[in-house]
Amino acid sequence: MTTTWVKSDRQKEREKLLRAQGxxxxxxxxxxxxxxxxLVVFGxxxxxxxxxxxxxxxxxxxxxxSLPDILRGFLLNVVIFLIAEPVILLLGLGVALxxxxxxxxxxxxxxxxAIYTDVFRGIPVVLLVYLAGFGVPALQLQGVPSDPVVLGTxxxxxxxxxxxxxxxxxxxxxxxxxxxxxxxxxxxxHGQTMRYVVxxxxxxxxxxxxxxxxxxxxxxxxxxxxxxxLEALRQAQIxxxxxxxxxxxxxxxxxxxxxxxxxxxxxxxxxxxAARQRGGAS
Amino acid sequence: MTLLTIDGVxxxxxxxxxxxxxxxxxxxxxxxxxIGASGSGKSTLLRCVxxxxxxxxxxxxxxxxxxxxxxxxxxxxRKRIGIVFQAYNLFPHMTVLDNITLxxxxxxxxxxxxxxxxxxxxxARFGLESKARDYPDQLSGGQQQRVAIIRAIxxxxxxxxxxxxxxxxxxxxxxxxxxxxxxxKQSGMTMILATHEMGFARDIADTVCFLADGVLLERGHxxxxxxxxxxxxxxxxxxxx
Ligand SMILES: Nc1ncnc2c1ncn2[C@@H]1O[C@H](COP(=O)(O)OP(=O)(O)OP(=O)(O)O)[C@@H](O)[C@H]1O
Ligand SMILES: [Mg+2]
Numbered sequence: 177m178t179t180t181w182v183k184s185d186r187q188k189e190r191e192k193l194l195r196a197q198g199x200x201x202x203x204x205x206x207x208x209x210x211x212x213x214x215l216v217v218f219g220x221x222x223x224x225x226x227x228x229x230x231x232x233x234x235x236x237x238x239x240x241x242s243l244p245d246i247l248r249g250f251l252l253n254v255v256i257f258l259i260a261e262p263v264i265l266l267l268g269l270g271v272a273l274x275x276x277x278x279x280x281x282x283x284x285x286x287x288x289x290a291i292y293t294d295v296f297r298g299i300p301v302v303l304l305v306y307l308a309g310f311g312v313p314a315l316q317l318q319g320v321p322s323d324p325v326v327l328g329t330x331x332x333x334x335x336x337x338x339x340x341x342x343x344x345x346x347x348x349x350x351x352x353x354x355x356x357x358x359x360x361x362x363x364x365x366h367g368q369t370m371r372y373v374v375x376x377x378x379x380x381x382x383x384x385x386x387x388x389x390x391x392x393x394x395x396x397x398x399x400x401x402x403x404x405x406l407e408a409l410r411q412a413q414i415x416x417x418x419x420x421x422x423x424x425x426x427x428x429x430x431x432x433x434x435x436x437x438x439x440x441x442x443x444x445x446x447x448x449x450a451a452r453q454r455g456g457a458s
Numbered sequence: 459m460t461l462l463t464i465d466g467v468x469x470x471x472x473x474x475x476x477x478x479x480x481x482x483x484x485x486x487x488x489x490x491x492x493i494g495a496s497g498s499g500k501s502t503l504l505r506c507v508x509x510x511x512x513x514x515x516x517x518x519x520x521x522x523x524x525x526x527x528x529x530x531x532x533x534x535x536r537k538r539i540g541i542v543f544q545a546y547n548l549f550p551h552m553t554v555l556d557n558i559t560l561x562x563x564x565x566x567x568x569x570x571x572x573x574x575x576x577x578x579x580x581x582a583r584f585g586l587e588s589k590a591r592d593y594p595d596q597l598s599g600g601q602q603q604r605v606a607i608i609r610a611i612x613x614x615x616x617x618x619x620x621x622x623x624x625x626x627x628x629x630x631x632x633x634x635x636x637x638x639x640x641x642x643k644q645s646g647m648t649m650i651l652a653t654h655e656m657g658f659a660r661d662i663a664d665t666v667c668f669l670a671d672g673v674l675l676e677r678g679h680x681x682x683x684x685x686x687x688x689x690x691x692x693x694x695x696x697x698x699x
């Protein structure tokens with residue numbers, strides 16, 4: 177009996193075939209991509225209106241002129257996003273946990289949380305931004321912020337928290353009840369059970385749908401434009417009106433995409449790492 | 459000395475009566491095996507003792523204190539009773555070591571270093587020292603179940619409940635888990651176990667209880683129950699297994 181493994185001829189042959197198969201699939205994928213992309217480009221270029229479309233939407237000059245302002249505006253979008261997102265995550269989780277409380281003492285809180293998610297998920301985001309931006313200052317209360325960026329961000333937070341709360345709640349509900357029973361039987365309280373056992377598992381499960389909401393929040397940060405601040409969309413509007421050209425909008429869109437794509441890759445990477453750590457399964 | 463007294467316990471799910479006035483006492487260091495057909499109420503009885511279910515009538519006393527009293531603190535009772543279920547026990551997002559040390563650290567206030575030392579000692583005792591940093595997915599079924607038992611005893615409970623801890627396992631893995639239970643008996647742990655392993659029950663139990671349709675029909679020394687069952691239904695059940 178041999179103790180060190182020597183690759184058999186059969187295995188070598190098998191691996192050779194596998195490599196050949198791999199090469200073949202790569203070339204098939206390349207060829208079909210080139211063909212499809214070629215057809216799309218050809219279809220565009222051959223369409224009668226293309227020269228006009230290129231001039232109004234993809235003008236290099238317009239892009240170069242508008243880019244600095246739009247980029248500056250875009251930084252404001254990033255700031256809004258970076259501030260709103262953690263707040264939304266915390267509040268959303270809080271609302272989801274409130275809805276999970278079973279004790280009758282907490283009935284009012286639970287009811288409030290349910291009403292909040294029901295109502296605020298139903299109101300269009302842009303309306304909430306308007307309400308926060310124009311409605312709140314109209315109340316003329318003392319000590320309430322009047323900066324439209326702050327108010328717009330609050331509108332976004334109000335809307336997105338209701339969605340994120342539901343995502344968290346479904347994640348919490350998806351954890352098998354025996355996990356809760358196992359934790360309670362070790363003597364952990366309800367709070368400890370949620371904190372150490374249920375929520376950590378729920379959060380891992382809801383990362384993909386949360387990312388979906390993040391991407392959506394990133395672009396909805398542009399809605400703050402309606403309150404006047406000079407963020408990316410507002411800057412694009414100004415330039416577009418100046419030049420009678422839509423390219424600034426495309427520029428803004430490219431910036432938003434440039435932020436979403438790396439974030440999606442990053443989350444995939446996190447999920448893959450977590451899966452590897454846990455031995456690949458589930 | 460009596461550790462646990464189950465006194466006339468009833469449990470209903472809707473109209474379905476699952477436990478119909480069960481009486482049972484368990485002494486310190488005693489090992490009690492619950493046997494009976496599927497659906498006879500073994501798991502339900504264990505879940506009642508652990509207060510995972512509320513009883514509909516009767517009382518359960520631990521150390522002469524009524525734990526089914528509505529004013530009793532369930533978390534406090536559970537600190538003194540360990541339970542291991544059939545399957546799906548371990549927390550999949552934690553390592554073996556974290557699974558074991560969670561309750562000692564968070565419920566009993568033991569420091570991390572001390573809790574981990576104790577956990578490693580237990581793991582070594584049951585031949586799992588190399589698995590401390592693994593996640594549950596990376597263990598075999600038998601290893602997972604042994605970790606679940608270790609986790610339950612890491613808080614030094616007064617009483618350990620085991621609900622068919624081997625029934626989800628491959629027959630070859632059953633023995634390693636039964637070995638752990640044997641070792642626990644030697645160390646003096648008081649246990650109630652629901653089991654379908656008759657040979658094992660006969661071997662390890664001080665007392666065997668036969669449950670049928672929520673009634674404790676017969677209890678006695680394993681030699682008597684398995685050798686000369688008194689009740690006709692016990693005889694019938696044993697002849698089928
Ligand atoms: N949560 C529940 N709701 C309704 N009925 C239940 C519930 N849990 C158990 N039952 C019923 O109670 C009865 C006893 O169940 P139990 O799990 O205690 O049986 P068991 O003796 O442990 O059986 P097995 O050997 O198959 O594990 C069964 O008829 C079951 O259908
Ligand atoms: Mg059962």
